[in-house]
Amino acid sequence: MDRNQKAEVVSKLNAELAEVGVVVVTRNLGMTVAQSTVLRQKMREAGATYKVTKNRLARIALDGTDYSSLSDLLTGPVGLATSADPIAAAKVVVEFAKTNDKIEIVGGAMGTVLLDVEGVKALASMPSLDELRAKIIGLIQAPATKLATVIQTPASQLARVFNAYAEKEAA
Incomplete structure (x- = not known):
């Protein structure tokens, strides 16, 4: 060289x-x-x-x-x-x-x-930078998913009750 x-x-x-x-x-x-x-x-x-x-x-x-x-x-x-x-x-x-x-x-x-x-x-x-990013996204996304589930649950329960009354009336 x-x-x-x-x-x-x-x-x-x-x-x-x-x-x-x-x-x-x-x-x-x-x-x-x-x-x-x-x-x-x-x-x-x-x-x-x-x-x-x-x-x-x-x-x-x-x-x-x-x-x-x-x-x-x-x-x-x-x-x-x-x-x-x-x-x-x-x-x-x-x-x-x-x-x-x-x-x-x-x-x-x-x-x-x-x-x-x-x-x-x-x-x-x-953990690598990509793994940390994935964890942060998961932590940010988790509350939104839980909130959507909580909001959806009473409506689905109400629909089940109406369906049960409808089936009872039909019988």
């Missing part, structure tokens, strides 16, 4: 880090290409990315961002999992690490807050 290519990699990574909500640092302990491909596919499905970069270039890209505190975690063969949704990248990495012993979670950061391994796991256990 020549100097221009390195500068381009650093600028792209720096721009990406300025837009993400979370960065999870993982250590690669000998993952195969197939395993790495599966991880990247799961990340894409969740709206996240997983990149392996040279530590020196990653440290340079981290400077000037909220994630500059991650520089100390960049030792050995590491990868950076990022996503705009603060939970997506952490959730995918934690789930993948449960089934694959070739990847180790080193830590992460959510904005300026540095996370250890347990912090990343706690973040992964939280």
Whole structure:
């Protein structure tokens, strides 16, 4: 890689880090290409990315961002999992690490807050943004549904009474 290519990699990574909500640092302990491909596919499905970069270039890209505190975690063969949704990248990495012993979670950061391994796991256990939206919609919709049921119940009871009188008169 020549100097221009390195500068381009650093600028792209720096721009990406300025837009993400979370960065999870993982250590690669000998993952195969197939395993790495599966991880990247799961990340894409969740709206996240997983990149392996040279530590020196990653440290340079981290400077000037909220994630500059991650520089100390960049030792050995590491990868950076990022996503705009603060939970997506952490959730995918934690789930993948449960089934694959070739990847180790080193830590992460959510904005300026540095996370250890347990912090990343706690973040992964939280509901995603879409799940929270669904719960809020359900909570907003529930009173309207109950109100419609309560208003409809006396009318249906009254109709049953009239029907019973009509059947009694017919008999």
